[in-house]
Structures are given as C-alpha cells and as structure tokens.
Amino acid sequence: MNIKGIAKTMGDAVIKHSPEILTGIGIAGMLTTTVLAVMATPEALELIDNRRDQLLKERTPDKNENIDGLVKVADDKNGHFGHYKLATKEAVKAAWKCYIPAAVTATASTACLIGASAVNNKRNAVLATAYSLSENALKTYREKVVETVGEKKEQEIRDAVAKEQLQKNPIVNKEVIITAKGETLCFDTISGRYFKCDIEQIRRTEAELNRELNSCMYVSLNEFYYKIGLRPTKLGDDLGWNVDNGPITFSFSSQLSEDDTPCLVIDYDIAPRYDYRNLM
Numbered sequence: 001m002n003i004k005g006i007a008k009t010m011g012d013a014v015i016k017h018s019p020e021i022l023t024g025i026g027i028a029g030m031l032t033t034t035v036l037a038v039m040a041t042p043e044a045l046e047l048i049d050n051r052r053d054q055l056l057k058e059r060t061p062d063k064n065e066n067i068d069g070l071v072k073v074a075d076d077k078n079g080h081f082g083h084y085k086l087a088t089k090e091a092v093k094a095a096w097k098c099y100i101p102a103a104v105t106a107t108a109s110t111a112c113l114i115g116a117s118a119v120n121n122k123r124n125a126v127l128a129t130a131y132s133l134s135e136n137a138l139k140t141y142r143e144k145v146v147e148t149v150g151e152k153k154e155q156e157i158r159d160a161v162a163k164e165q166l167q168k169n170p171i172v173n174k175e176v177i178i179t180a181k182g183e184t185l186c187f188d189t190i191s192g193r194y195f196k197c198d199i200e201q202i203r204r205t206e207a208e209l210n211r212e213l214n215s216c217m218y219v220s221l222n223e224f225y226y227k228i229g230l231r232p233t234k235l236g237d238d239l240g241w242n243v244d245n246g247p248i249t250f251s252f253s254s255q256l257s258e259d260d261t262p263c264l265v266i267d268y269d270i271a272p273r274y275d276y277r278n279l280m
Contacts, residue, residue: 019123022116029109035065036102044095048188051094086268124274162253165189167215170258179229186264190221190272194257197228199264202250210247218242221272240276 014021055069065072070084086094146154166187176193181197205215205227211221222236241248249269257263 011043017121019116022112022119026109026112026116029105029112033102033106033109037099038107040098040102044098047094047213048086048091049096050091052084055090056084079085116130118213158251158267159253159255162189162267163255166255166257166263171261171263172258177230181229184264185261186266187257188230190239191225191230191233191266194263195228195229195230197264199252202228202252204265206248209241213241213243213248219248220276224248238274239272241270241272242276245270245273 032191050069055067059067059069061067067084069087069090071087073083073085145157149157157252169187169192171185171194174192177193177195179195179197181196181201183196184198186195186197186202187193188195208227209219209224212223218240220237220240222232223240225232225236247270251267251269253265253267255263255265
C-alpha cells in the first residue's frame with residue numbers, strides 16, 4: 001500500500017472540506033457544551049447550598065437581619081422574608097469550577113465556527129478575484145474579436161452562440177412564463193427560462209436599471225427579473241451589477257426555437273457578477 005499517497009489524498013480531502021468539517025465540529029461542540037452544562041448544574045447547586053449554609057454559620061446578621069454575601073428571600077405572597085440565598089457574586093465564586101469543561105468546549109466550538117467562516121471568506125475572495133480576471137479577459141477578447149473580424153462578423157458569432165444555447169435548452173422541455181409584459185417569446189441565457197415579453201419593454205427596463213444603478217451604486221439580477229415579470233431566483237440575488245463596471249447593456253439575437261417559434265435570446269454585454277455589492 002502507498003501510505004504516503006493515501007495520507008496525501010486524505011490531507012487534500014481535509015483541506016478541501018475544511019469549512020464543512022469545522023462547522024460540523026463547531027455544532028457538535030455546542031451540543032456537547034449544553035450537555036456538559038446541564039450535567040454540571042446539580043453539582044453547582046449543591047456547592048451553592050453548601051456555601052450558603054457555611055455563611056449562615058460563620059456570619060452574624062446585622063440589626064436589619066442582613067448577612068454579608070447572602071440575600072433575604074420572601075417566601076410568601078405578602079413578602080415576608082423566611083430564608084436566605086447566596087448573592088450572585090458568592091454563587092459564581094462557589095460554582096464556577098463546575099462549568100470549566102463546558103466553557104472550554106464552548107470556546108473551542110466558537111473557534112471552529114469562526115475558522116470555518118474565515119476559510120469560506122478567504123475562498124470567496126479568491127473566487128471573486130479569479131472571476132474579475134476572467135471577466136476582464138473576456139471583455140478584452142470581445143473587443144479584439146470586433147476589431148479583428150468587424151461588428152457584423154462578431155454579431156454572427158453571437159447569433160451562433162445564441163442558437164446553440166436554444167438547442168441546449170429546447171422549449172419542449174421548458175415552461176413558457178406568461179408575464180403580461182408582451183407577446184414575443186424570449187429566452188434568458190442566465191436562468192435558462194422562456195417567457196413572453198417584447199424588446200421595447202426590455203429596453204425600457206434596461207434604462208430603469210441604469211437609473212437605479214447610478215443612484216444606488218449597485219443592482220441585483222433579481223431587479224431585472226422583477227421588472228420583466230419573472231420570479232426572483234437564488235442566483236438572481238447573488239448576482240448583480242455595480243456602477244464601477246459601467247452601464248447595464250443587453251444584447252439580443254433573433255432565433256428560431258426547436259418548434260420553429262421566433263425567439264428573442266437575451267444576453268448581457270457586461271455579465272452580472274457575484275461581488276457586485278463590494279466593489280466600492
């Protein structure tokens with residue numbers, strides 16, 4: 001057996017899944033903390049009672065029957081004082097050692113949960129950087145394509161890509177969403193949804209989104225979906241546009257769907273991005 005290879009594989013797996021592992025340990029630790037605290041409570045109560053009894057024997061009441069370290073407790077609804085309990089400070093001094101195991105477990109669990117969050121934040125930052133580099137590279141590539149082959153040829157390439165996207169998402173397998181925003185069949189390249197709208201409505205939406213972008217600094221993809229009558233999606237909240245990247249611009253390609261229905265394929269000149277809230 002290749003022990004070294006197995007160890008490396010296991011180490012890589014642990015590193016890869018470290019956020020999940022740390023979160024699991026943290027949750028298990030919090031549950032253990034609760035169990036330890038419950039188990040320690042009877043002993044703590046006994047120590048508190050013993051300390052109270054000790055103070056009652058050692059200390060003499062003053063003229064108001066107050067005893068240092070103890071608190072008088074009313075034992076009936078009329079407020080008649082019949083016995084004493086240990087003051088909070090004295091209770092803590094008497095019982096704190098019982099909760100040391102629970103406190104240690106809680107501290108370790110909290111550290112695991114914080115560590116899991118830190119690893120996730122670091123990975124998200126790396127992904128955002130990689131995404132930004134890819135986005136810039138794609139933008140440069142598109143500009144060079146237009147410069148090399150011309151706008152007409154570049155549009156032909158876009159049309160070919162749009163046609164392929166429709167072929168990969170045949171309408172016969174999809175629901176067509178009626179939005180009451182128009183009657184033209186449309187296809188959104190990000191969510192992969194077919195819906196009824198029209199190009200003028202989408203252009204008006206584009207203008208509205210850019211006004212919001214200039215005033216609010218960023219806009220989510222769900223804002224676009226909402227304005228054209230589509231249901232929001234989880235991805236639509238994660239993705240959006242930031243004013244630092246320039247105005248929102250949609251591009252359109254007229255294609256035929258699998259059942260030969262004219263279809264308007266909607267693409268994005270500047271793609272929505274994950275870190276759109278954090279660019280400023």
